[in-house]
Amino acid sequence: xxTACVCDFYESNGxxxxxxxxxxxxxxxxxAHFLIDRKHVLRYSLGEDRGTIRGAIEVGIGPHYFRPSQxxxxxxxxxxxxxxSTEAVEHNLILLDEFLGYGQRGQIRVRP
Numbered sequence: 001x002x003t004a005c006v007c008d009f010y011e012s013n014g015x016x017x018x019x020x021x022x023x024x025x026x027x028x029x030x031x032a033h034f035l036i037d038r039k040h041v042l043r044y045s046l047g048e049d050r051g052t053i054r055g056a057i058e059v060g061i062g063p064h065y066f067r068p069s070q071x072x073x074x075x076x077x078x079x080x081x082x083x084x085s086t087e088a089v090e091h092n093l094i095l096l097d098e099f100l101g102y103g104q105r106g107q108i109r110v111r112p
């Protein structure tokens with residue numbers, strides 16, 4: 001479901017490619033690793049934290065992954081959601097696209 005959500009988002013926003021190249025799990029979190037437009041790597045993780053299902057997006061730079069607070073200023077990193085819903089995943093992808101320069105809020109389409 002997560003892989004389909006991410007791939008559909010990029011397909012509907014400029015017919016960009018999103019390839020899931022690895023699924024992994026660690027400490028109760030399941031992660032899907034994606035190559036976006038053959039140049040950006042992201043990891044989206046879902047798992048349970050203190051009884052609540054959470055989601056997190058990270059950007060791959062070299063051999064490491066970085067959370068929004070590590071690659072963007074505090075104010076903008078606080079805009080990301082930790083919810084595990086489809087809407088939260090799409091919201092986070094919109095914000096990541098904004099950071100990467102693909103568009104500002106309101107210019108990126110989300111599936112109806």
